[in-house]
Amino acid sequence: MKLYYTKNLNPRVALAAARYLKSPVEFVACSPQHPAHKEAFKALNPNARAPVLEENGKTLWETDAIVCRLSAIAKSDFWRVGDEQPDMIRWISWATHHLNRAADPLYFFRVVWPTFMSEAPPQEKLDEGLHNFVQHAVVLNDYLADRKWLVGGQLSYADFRAASALPFAAQAQIPLADFPNMQRWHNQLMELKAWRTPFAGL
Numbered sequence: 150m151k152l153y154y155t156k157n158l159n160p161r162v163a164l165a166a167a168r169y170l171k172s173p174v175e176f177v178a179c180s181p182q183h184p185a186h187k188e189a190f191k192a193l194n195p196n197a198r199a200p201v202l203e204e205n206g207k208t209l210w211e212t213d214a215i216v217c218r219l220s221a222i223a224k225s226d227f228w229r230v231g232d233e234q235p236d237m238i239r240w241i242s243w244a245t246h247h248l249n250r251a252a253d254p255l256y257f258f259r260v261v262w263p264t265f266m267s268e269a270p271p272q273e274k275l276d277e278g279l280h281n282f283v284q285h286a287v288v289l290n291d292y293l294a295d296r297k298w299l300v301g302g303q304l305s306y307a308d309f310r311a312a313s314a315l316p317f318a319a320q321a322q323i324p325l326a327d328f329p330n331m332q333r334w335h336n337q338l339m340e341l342k343a344w345r346t347p348f349a350g351l
């Protein structure tokens with residue numbers, strides 16, 4: 150199996166999961182948006198985005214789907230399949246539609262944009278992202294007040310998904326320190342080598 154990656158946010162989550170699950174995958178660096186590679190890459194993922202999992206000549210794209218597959222291969226409950234599954238899906242969905250969507254402009258304009266643009270990022274997008282992030286972070290921070298992890302008592306993919314932007318917090322100026330329960334939970338995640346350094350050796 151091959152896991153195609155770039156060093157951006159979503160592939161980072163997929164690689165961290167693959168490392169955590171000790172998945173039997175080969176990590177393959179790619180440049181899906183590079184004009185020289187984009188058309189060819191669309192054969193792997195018509196969206197020309199990473200990550201992509203290639204298995205027996207078939208490809209699977211979307212980070213959540215890839216982690217679902219890797220967890221099944223590992224026979225792990227990292228991707229919950231029992232009674233806790235709806236709770237896990239709740240947090241994955243919420244993170245996608247609320248917290249990560251709010252963090253996205255902070256990540257994009259402060260981490261990705263400076264790698265190819267010299268002009269300043271649009272301040273109104275940053276202000277809007279921060280405003281939305283704070284609103285949603287309050288919900289997560291309250292929920293984590295008396296919980297170690299989001300689903301049940303153990304780590305699950307919901308934690309990786311909801312925390313996807315936080316390893317970039319310093320550079321993206323995400324105000325993590327204003328949310329002490331989130332900060333503690335982020336620190337717990339950073340104790341996991343797979344989450345802290347998913348690109349080690351790559």
Ligand SMILES: N[C@@H](CCC(=O)N[C@@H](CS)C(=O)NCC(=O)O)C(=O)O
Binds near residue numbers: 155156198210211212
């Ligand atoms: N919804 C997709 C998003 C994939 C995506 O947006 N990937 C970005 C990186 S975060 C990408 O491939 N950008 C081009 C690049 O990294 O070169 C997922 O969850 O996997």
